[in-house]
Amino acid sequence: MATPISHVSRVRALYKGILKLHRGLPLEMKAIGDQYVKSEFRLHKSAPHQETKIFMSEWTKYYITLAKQLGQRKQIQTIGVELSEELMDNFREEQIGQLMELLKESHKPMKEGS
Template identity: 65%
Template structure:
């Protein structure tokens, strides 16, 4: 596969993921968009083997999320737990990123309807 073809595939997947994020609640969309942008940026110069795995995993993410968003009206939860097998494949840096992501998702949400009166 030529380098140009690979770049086009990566760009198409990137855009598709950002587009599917539009179906998420606002807080999830913002967090997801930020994470996707950072991950794609960090893997710009990945080796061919790493790039293949990267594309496979992000394609799975896209497909899973598309199914979940499509079924959300039927009270299907968005997201899924990672298997212990998959977690064992991660390096220390990736585990650290997952912990940061977990902490970010557990922060209390600001109530958009509350009025903060500081007068």
């Protein structure tokens, strides 16, 4: 009989999997993404059970979406998805602030030599 995988092992596997997928992103996106993932996983280390379930579900969806997008063999690769208004309504004020910071960072001009 197989032993059940612990919650900590699932979290660690998802975290490492996301960081591994980020290797396929352009350098600027990878840097921003890695920093954000590390911060979010650290912040949710001691989150309540219900919040942890939602957290893992959403990050698993992110992992699957990014894996599909990176797996596409197109000339122009599309990364990301539009967030629905319904989803945005569920975000806390600090999460909206984080999204705005990510948006600003992602629109900065690339530095020469990068």
